[in-house]
Amino acid sequence: MVEKHAPKPEIEDIEELLSSFRPDLRRRFHQRLQFAPWEKDAVQRWHLPTRLADTLHSRIWQTAAVGILLLALVIITLSAVPDLPVMAQNLLRYLRPASSDQIAVPVRVPYPEEADYFGSPQYFSLNLEQAESKAGFVLSKIPAGEFDMSFSGAHYDDDLHRVVSRYTDDKFTLYYSQRKLIDIEEYSQIGASAPVQIVSVRGFDGEFVSGGWKMEAESELLLATSSPGTQINLAAYWDVTLPQQILRWQEGGFLYEILTVGDSNLKKDDLIFLAESVK
């Protein structure tokens, strides 16, 4: 069925009809894209990382929102911070306390088609040889097998020149990352009261912290029930009892990190042992 009263046009009329069509993007679209990873302002507005923005765009994140947010909040905060104070030989404070133990995270609820990111199986799709080839530097290997963990994929992040290898156990996951130090620094925001311990790793000073950001129950509900594209504020607090540990150190032009998430039997000394055993 076609509309009535649409007389047959001449070719010039068809050209005119088509040339008159000038739709424009709606405000909703611009709001949606204002937090795209190429919008640096968005990162500054959020006080949150590009990588986290990517994470929040994730379809996977939509379904496993809580865990990944908590993970992302802790491990991946990216910012250019050339003025980070040098605490000691070779040590930058990569774990930076927030002003309090509460944090507000403004996010836009992601659309399904948006980037598949952190936490998705595709993210850790490489084997170590492939990751090394992409990275262009020699990967050090962590002897995870000594703790009965199985390698379950690696990811190369070319923004940060970083390879993240994932090892899994029945109860927890270990992420080992090696990042080439370039002109951009990375730090993780932690709670104001989080006790950061300075530890010795391979003859260098390193940092260790346990605990993590946990989303408030109301925010979990809000996230689960909000429509894609909606701008919402999530609230999280620093939970020292959260089963999560980070060990970081810098060595030979690389930043290394071991992160465990989940109920792990590994203690701080075990992480240091793993770090000392890296080859």
Add this chain to the structure above:
Amino acid sequence: MPGIFAPLLEPEAFSQLYERNNVLVFRYIFGLHGGPVEDVEDLTAETFFKAWKARRRFSGSDVAATGWLLHIARNLVIDRYRREQVRQEQSIDELQSDWFELPDRAFSPEQLVEFQQQFNVLWKMIRRLPVEQKELLVLRYILGWKVNQIAVLLEMPENTISVKLRRILEQVRDNWPDDQE
């Protein structure tokens, strides 16, 4: 292999590319896909996200970058077609008056109605055209590109572009449905 020179590596450079091309890509997709506008916006966003992820593999000029974006957009639209064959036959948006820049001549209310109805019919006809034909119409008229620009993008002789456009327009005119259909 990534290009030796990757001009879009930095967020600032990519942001400028986005600012220069977001409306153009949106209109291109609108013309190829046909709507509704929500789907077109989704595809537009997806185009830029894909380009962002692949930015290291691109090297070239601003013009080449626009062509690269359109290439990504085109593939996304084709993928979407394949997944949504049924929906393609469904009705399109209510056409909104602010989507049109009317020619510089006075329209009576009746003429405006006729204009809109003609466009509705035309839009449905275009949706049924092969992508290659739609793309030519979109580039030439909706984006307002010159034939030589299209020739560069599609790597075809200018004369070929002109002939094809003429034939498509004639085809549309000749197949225009009768008023009483």
